[in-house]
Amino acid sequence: SLIGLFLNDQDLKKKAKQYDEIAKDVKLAAVLGAGIMGGGIAYQSASKGTPILMKDIREEGIQMGLAEASKLLGGRVAKGRMTPAKMAEALTAIRPTMSYGDFGAVDIVVEAVVENPKVKQIVLAEVEGVVKEDAILASNTSTISINLLAKALKRPENFVGMHFFNPVHMMPLVEVIRGEKSSDVAVATTVAYAKKMGKTPVVVNDCPGFLVNRVLFPYFGGFSKLLGFGVDFVRIDKVMEKFGWPMGPAYLSDVVGVDTGHHGRDVMAEGFPDRMAVEGRTAVDVMYEANRLGQKNGKGFYAYETDKRGKPKKVIDPQAYELLKSIVTEQREVTDEDIINFMMIPLCMETVRCLEDGIVDTAAEADMGLIYGIGFPPFRGGALRYIDTVGVAEFVALADKYAELGALYTPTAKLREMAASGQKFFG
Template sequence: MIYQGKAIQVHALNDGYAELIFDLQGESINKLSTAAILELGEAVTAIQAKNDIKGLMLSSAKEAFIVGADITEFHGIFGESEEFLVEMNLKVHALFNAIEDLPFPTVTAINGLALGGGCEMLLTTDFRVMADSAKIGLPETKLGIIPGWGGCVRLPRLIGADNAIEWIAGGTENKADAALKVGAVDAVVSKDQVRAAALDILAEARAGNLDWQARRDEKKSPLRLNPIESMMVFETAKGFVAGKAGPHYPAPVEAIKAIQKGATQSREKAQETEAKAFAKMARTDVCFNLVGLFLNDQLVKKKASAYEKQVQPVKKAAVLGAGIMGGGVAYQSASKGTPIMMKDINEAALQLGLKEASKLLGKQVERKKITPAQMAEALGRIRPTLSYGDFADVELTVEAVVENPKVKAAVLAELEDKVAEDAIITSNTSTISITSLAQNLKRPENFCGMHFFNPVHRMPLVEVIRGEKSSEKAIAATVTYAKQMGKTPIVVNDCPGFLVNRVLFPYFGGFIGLVEHGADFRRVDKVMEKFGWPMGPAYLLDVVGLDTAVHANDVMAEGFPDRMKRDGKTVLNVMYESGRLGQKNDTGFYKYEEDRKGKPKKVNDETTDALIQPLVKETRELTDEQIIARMMVPLCLETVRCLEDGIVETPAEADMALIYGIGFPPFRGGALRYIDALGVQAFVELADSLAELGPLYAVTDKLREMAKDGKKFYA
């Protein structure tokens, strides 16, 4: 044993080789925490002290190689000064350079996932052997930072600037064949052969058959690009990436700038350039929020995993009600491997559901995500039926019929008599109380809500709604099935609109108020899109459907009349009563035409203004900041109320539900993190300044107390 630590061991092997093994004790994965980096320094010092080592192999004792740095440390470390962060990264660079400069050949055996700092680690060695099932990549830009431990320096020298920009700016996880094609790795073998293949490479290098020093010199030298080539590569890339990332995500372009500047520099100077760019990004609000988002996502996944441990996976599911929604649920289940019955009382509806599933699978084939054979296999998992004949062994059913409480109640009662006594029944409802739907069921403990968002195949969130009598088994089975479908389930308690729609409709309430004060809906859309929403409120209402919005708004008004009920007709009622349903019939706030790909394209409709004009009660001159405040304050306050009322358990789950369910701007971290960023006291003062607009803007007593005590939603 050359070195023994809690995360790293170094063993002497036959033929004079040494093996540095990453094996973090007490964890299922390897990550480069501060403690692990300190151990790595000690391990390298121990290796340097040995005079008889002829070659070094880096490997992992875990399923993954190294998943990256320890992200739980980021908020604390990134709160330090830029000077501190630069110095910290330069120390890691010195350590990684020491590995790269060892006086003998080095190789990495990549047995599994190698991301971020783990990928930068393997770039230090002369050669790399990769398992055919492994993936490597530098996803730092997805956290609002750039690779800071040599990724912007070594990767371009290894695979070329254009390929490195694509990997780094995109933050992609790259499969073995793609990594081999661009030269990021030297060989791809089966997982059980990785270690042996890596040792073979060391033997070839030691025998002089592989020029390891030439490989090393290439990584340490400036890029061989003339000025014209450099301009073509970097300037074109910056323009393209800036357009794709948008103004709210600066890290991808900053990474390209670091690569560009470092391209003409020596290794050490390029690393200084990278360290400064990293420190600049690490201290941005965007980085803080995206790191928070990652940590919130980990918490949500951890809670879902706890539910999964309570039950067995669902082996056979069913969906009641075909059509677009039922077909989407069937597609999602079947494409992820769970067989599903699709029942309807109408043959035409069944055909529509099958057509929807087939269309979605066909697009996967077009994109080469699956093969035609895999498409056929997935379609084979969907069994359409007009009867309950084969429902006896269905373990979980999703009821997805029309959003009408009487129809749903009748269908659910009928279904309960057709399934096994321990089968779980769920309702895909966006607004109707789960507790009320359970009233006519004999086994309400086996019933809960399972709210999918439209379109099912794109929206990651599933709200799992706990009714008053829903059992832990019902919740656990539904969470597990949602995970099987590739979705992110978040458990919430029952109330009108549950979590997401309850929070969304006060946002629409802010929009209704703006229209009544003479704000042009087009301008409101542009302001909120610039703020970071994927679409403004008028456009979103067109996508949701004005009929759906009116129905949901009525439910919310009945459930929370003190703040969500409005006197007289609103712009939603006027649009709906004028036969404008949005994208459903190509006319809403906007008109819709098919683009070249057959998708609805938004175009201006001057006739909308005449419909809206009678609703304008007074005309106010509003700044963009006032528009944002009037839209965001009601949404944020309702999120606070949901947390205080126990509808959602944690701030993390509340924020993730809004990001995954309605496209809350991810770089802002969610409604509660947005309040924290403004400052709770400042947010309360902002809401108080808008109090004359009505109860939607009323601050809760608990939030006022938080402001007084200087507390935050996130410690």
């Protein structure tokens, strides 16, 4: 699997290089919406040599964005990875602004405002009116359709999605989302800019959740089913961490933010109602209604205390168990293997669908997206490599064993054909 991973990475780099021939050079970038995300994007751009304007409508947003960039740059100096002179150079390459004054010279604008389609459409239409005709607009959205956002624009051919993962400085993946009207030049320029920022871009087609979130929500769907059967979330986290994930689903939910997960789930349910719509209340609803949003407000599935180094440390909170009692529909005994299958089958199945639907071009890109975007266990090679390792026919038989759990566990007709004819995703 790890050798396959290396080869997939080479494929990805080769593919990204092909875009270089038509990509336009990005000499000046801009980010709309400062804050933590905008500050992270500004830091990434400036520290890799591309000056960037950072615009917000509020002074405190600007201050938050600058503080985030300073903190990240200071961290590099403290570790000896950057000289103080280079830090000063990078900081001066981030130009905070509350107006569109200098936007006439910008080559690419990354919109990173609140995850609300109406707000994003207003902001994108506004910035389109002040940039030059061939400037690229990119939306850092995690779930909203690029085709939907493009409807607000006069030049939709210059518009793409550019989805960064949190925290920006740590996560290597950037999803570049091609809308129906996105031009090859817009896609190529965004890919080249992502590479210049030191990121690994994967080009995907537009659909709710794109590749990574579309695949992640069925995984959380499996988690939800386990909690409905009265399984302890701490046990689920331990089993999935032992399987190879950097953190279990409950902890991941707290880190991402329960409110973010709640919103994303609704978007996905609307996009794929046949398999992602949920009946009744789930654990995420219970946490959200109790205002337990995860690390951001100190309480989610776990409670959070600050350790000696000032980092949030998770502790067990009996109140979370009390709240979860209300969503248990039946007590069911499950083995550790069941826990893995409950979680992994829907994730793998949705990855298969993304490949079949043409959301992603190749199995290599699908797998690398999951490894770089959500920390899929690297030694397992990605979701499609994992199916190959289990055996396609064996995986289909395993999924059929869990068929009563619903449409997320149902193999596609094409996967059944592959199983019957002994085909694999790789080799």
